[in-house]
Amino acid sequence: MKHSKIAIIGGGNLGAAIAEGLLKSKFITPDHLTVTRRNTDALGTLAQQGVHTTSDNKKAIHDSEVIIVAVKPYNVREILESLKENFDPARHIVISVVTGVFLKDLQGIVKTGVPIFRAMPNTAIAIQESVTCLCHQGASVEQVSYVTELFDQLGITISIDEKLMDAATVLGACGIAYALRFIRASTQGGIEIGFDAKTANLIAAQTVKGAAELLLKLNRHPEEEIDKVTTPKGCTIVGLNEMEHQGFSSSLIKGIGASYDKIVK
Ligand SMILES: NC(=O)C1=CN([C@@H]2O[C@H](COP(=O)(O)OP(=O)(O)OC[C@H]3O[C@@H](n4cnc5c(N)ncnc54)[C@H](O)[C@@H]3O)[C@@H](O)[C@H]2O)C=CC1
Numbered sequence: 001m002k003h004s005k006i007a008i009i010g011g012g013n014l015g016a017a018i019a020e021g022l023l024k025s026k027f028i029t030p031d032h033l034t035v036t037r038r039n040t041d042a043l044g045t046l047a048q049q050g051v052h053t054t055s056d057n058k059k060a061i062h063d064s065e066v067i068i069v070a071v072k073p074y075n076v077r078e079i080l081e082s083l084k085e086n087f088d089p090a091r092h093i094v095i096s097v098v099t100g101v102f103l104k105d106l107q108g109i110v111k112t113g114v115p116i117f118r119a120m121p122n123t124a125i126a127i128q129e130s131v132t133c134l135c136h137q138g139a140s141v142e143q144v145s146y147v148t149e150l151f152d153q154l155g156i157t158i159s160i161d162e163k164l165m166d167a168a169t170v171l172g173a174c175g176i177a178y179a180l181r182f183i184r185a186s187t188q189g190g191i192e193i194g195f196d197a198k199t200a201n202l203i204a205a206q207t208v209k210g211a212a213e214l215l216l217k218l219n220r221h222p223e224e225e226i227d228k229v230t231t232p233k234g235c236t237i238v239g240l241n242e243m244e245h246q247g248f249s250s251s252l253i254k255g256i257g258a259s260y261d262k263i264v265k
Pocket residue numbers: 009010011012013014015036037038039055057070071072073075079097098099120121122123173174
């Protein structure tokens with residue numbers, strides 16, 4: 001599978017981000033990658049790098065072995081059903097990043113026998129910093145290893161039970177927006193206490209990056225690192241406690257629950 005050609009059906013926010021990440025990682029050369037979209041003008045940046053861009057999904061599938069489906073959940077059935085006869089179970093694998101659409105549903109709309117993966121990355125895949133949760137049905141050991149290697153190039157990959165895929169969507173994919181909102185709020189606070197917006201944003205973003213790296217690189221628990229910052233009677237604990245009085249952790253937990261309910265209910 002190593003030198004397989006890849007087609008991304010639906011070069012929108014996530015599909016284009018996956019393409020960018022694949023190119024940056026050099027997992028694939030531009031001439032082995034096709035990205036489709038109804039309006040291909042929006043794929044100009046990829047086309048300039050040598051990626052095939054087209055609105056012809058049938059040709060994209062014909063020219064590729066690995067088909068990444070990145071269209072909206074309400075479009076996926078109609079699009080895949082119209083392409084059913086273009087799949088060859090002996091040649092193709094499908095990777096769906098579509099939220100809330102189960103392997104068993106995909107199995108019913110993709111041609112019988114085609115191995116199917118569900119992947120849940122986030123938009124940091126464009127810079128090879130995604131966390132991608134993965135599950136599959138009907139794939140060989142070689143295919144699983146290929147797909148894992150593909151997403152490993154684009155961040156970290158975690159193999160999960162499909163029943164956790166909705167939770168992965170919320171924590172990992174929606175999580176990018178939650179984290180960015182935290183940075184935006186920090187920036188606004190930073191401006192109130194004296195920084196210009198650009199400097200405040202830089203300090204807030206690098207601080208979040210540093211905090212995350214303390215956990216990822218040193219394998220620490222958040223509270224262990226928080227203890228090191230909270231001087232007794234100091235300013236950090238006063239700020240943190242005020243945030244908690246205002247519902248900081250509670251609002252985040254409730255927001256995660258609300259996002260989850262939106263997918264599953
Ligand atoms: N945006 C995100 O952060 C994440 C999105 N997802 C999932 O990925 C999927 C795509 O999401 P987005 O990229 O945000 O949506 P999007 O709307 O930006 O992208 C979908 C693209 O599909 C294209 N499209 C529609 N019909 C088509 C057709 N017949 N042939 C080819 N292309 C067609 C649209 O023009 C659009 O560019 C969704 O199912 C979403 O739930 C999953 C994880 C994260």
